[in-house]
Amino acid sequence: MLEQLIDVVGRAGSDILDVYGTAFDVKSKSDDSPLTEADLRAHRVIVDGLAAIDATIPVISEESEAPSYSVRRTWRRYWLVDPLDGTREFVNRNGEFTVNIALIEDNEPVLGIVGAPVRGDIYIGDVKKREAFRIVGSSRRSLTTRKLGDDGITVVASRSHGGERLESYLESLIPVFGRVDRTAMGSSLKLCLLAEGLADFYPRLGPTSEWDIGAAQAVLEAAGGSVLQLDGSPLLYNTKASFLNPDFFAVGDSSLNWVELLPPTTDI
Numbered sequence: 001m002l003e004q005l006i007d008v009v010g011r012a013g014s015d016i017l018d019v020y021g022t023a024f025d026v027k028s029k030s031d032d033s034p035l036t037e038a039d040l041r042a043h044r045v046i047v048d049g050l051a052a053i054d055a056t057i058p059v060i061s062e063e064s065e066a067p068s069y070s071v072r073r074t075w076r077r078y079w080l081v082d083p084l085d086g087t088r089e090f091v092n093r094n095g096e097f098t099v100n101i102a103l104i105e106d107n108e109p110v111l112g113i114v115g116a117p118v119r120g121d122i123y124i125g126d127v128k129k130r131e132a133f134r135i136v137g138s139s140r141r142s143l144t145t146r147k148l149g150d151d152g153i154t155v156v157a158s159r160s161h162g163g164e165r166l167e168s169y170l171e172s173l174i175p176v177f178g179r180v181d182r183t184a185m186g187s188s189l190k191l192c193l194l195a196e197g198l199a200d201f202y203p204r205l206g207p208t209s210e211w212d213i214g215a216a217q218a219v220l221e222a223a224g225g226s227v228l229q230l231d232g233s234p235l236l237y238n239t240k241a242s243f244l245n246p247d248f249f250a251v252g253d254s255s256l257n258w259v260e261l262l263p264p265t266t267d268i
Contacts, residue, residue, distance in 0.1 A: 001053055005101060005113050006122060006135070008049030012042040012099045013117030016084060020117075026091055034087045039063055042083035042099060050079050050101070057103075060243075062211045069241040077105045080237065082211040086187025095119070096186030102214030107236040112218025114188055123192045125215075125222030132195055132223035145224040145252035146197035152179030156190045156199040158206075166205050172263040191216035194252045195223035202250040205265060209243045217250075225252045232259035 019038035027035045043063035050059055060066045061081040072078070079101060084090060086097030095118035103111040114123040123143070125132040132143040155170060173180045183199055191213060193199045214237060217227045227235045227250045235248050247265065251258055 002111075002124070002126075004049070004053050006124070008046055008053075009099050009101060009113050009115035009122055011049070012045040012083060013115045013120075015041040015045055016090070016097075016099070016117050020090065020093070034091055035063075036084075036087060036090065038090060039084045039087060043081070046081050046083055046099070046101060050081075060211065062209065066243070072238060075238065077103070078238070080104050080109070080211050080214040082188075082209075082215070085212055086189075089186035094186065096189055098187045098189060098216075100188055100211065100215035102211075102218055104214065104237050107238055108234070109214045109218035109221070109237065112215035112222070114192060114215050114219055116189065123195065123216070123219045125195065125219030127218050127222045130222055130224075132219050134192075134196070143195045143219070143223040144197060145194060145220070145254070146200070148200050148253040148256060152181060153177040153201055154181045154183060154199045156183045156185050156193050156202045158184070158186070158190065158204075163206065166203065169203060169205060169263070169265060176261065176263060188213060188216035191220045191225075191227070191250055194225050194250055195220045197223075197252065200252050203247075204245075204249065205247050208245045208248075210237050210245060211243065213245070220250060220252075224254060225250065226254040228258065230259075230265055232257075 016038040024036050029035050040063060043061055047059055057077060057079055058075055059079040063083055082100040084097055085100050089096040099115035101113045102109045110127045112125045122135040133140045134143055185193060190202050227248055229235055230247050
């Protein structure tokens, strides 16, 4: 199944790049987020591809209407899809957008595939096997998060979403860690940076949806990291009617007690 999923993500990425090279139109959805033909084309490729792999597993995609919670709350297993995460990055043509497919079981992501069409590579995480790797061309490189050192912390933050609350929180990290280096990145690639051991911490103090991070969460957790709510509890899926996530933080070094280590967000 994994090779089939890699093929689906690759084909969705090719369709996205076909649109990326044109003077495409940008529409606004009801929440004012952008929508392009690339989102819709990738959605169709993925939904059809997943049905061909196993038509018995239901699919939730950002670009289709999901069943009511009374229906989907009974699902033990389903696909969670964001056909084009980082549409703002797509519109700005900076290349930092991704194709995301996650397999959710018992409210947790257990398998994630994140494709980066412009780069031409794919991140994969199998949480049950604790295996994560990055495919670049014909090679596969294992991914492992890094331990937090004593010489500061590297924080990855959204390129398109931030605000005063995030800036204040990043300032509050300086007394704790001494030095705070910052890396800006779009889409679910932020979590993939943690999985690669290129950053330590990603605080998300603002709205995201479950499909935005499900696949990359699986990649990160398979590589040794964690995605947690601000109280330290796991970030779970399909536990409520809304798809909106609470504020959360993602970490590379899951051996630490981050709740005790981090400054409280209530002070900002």
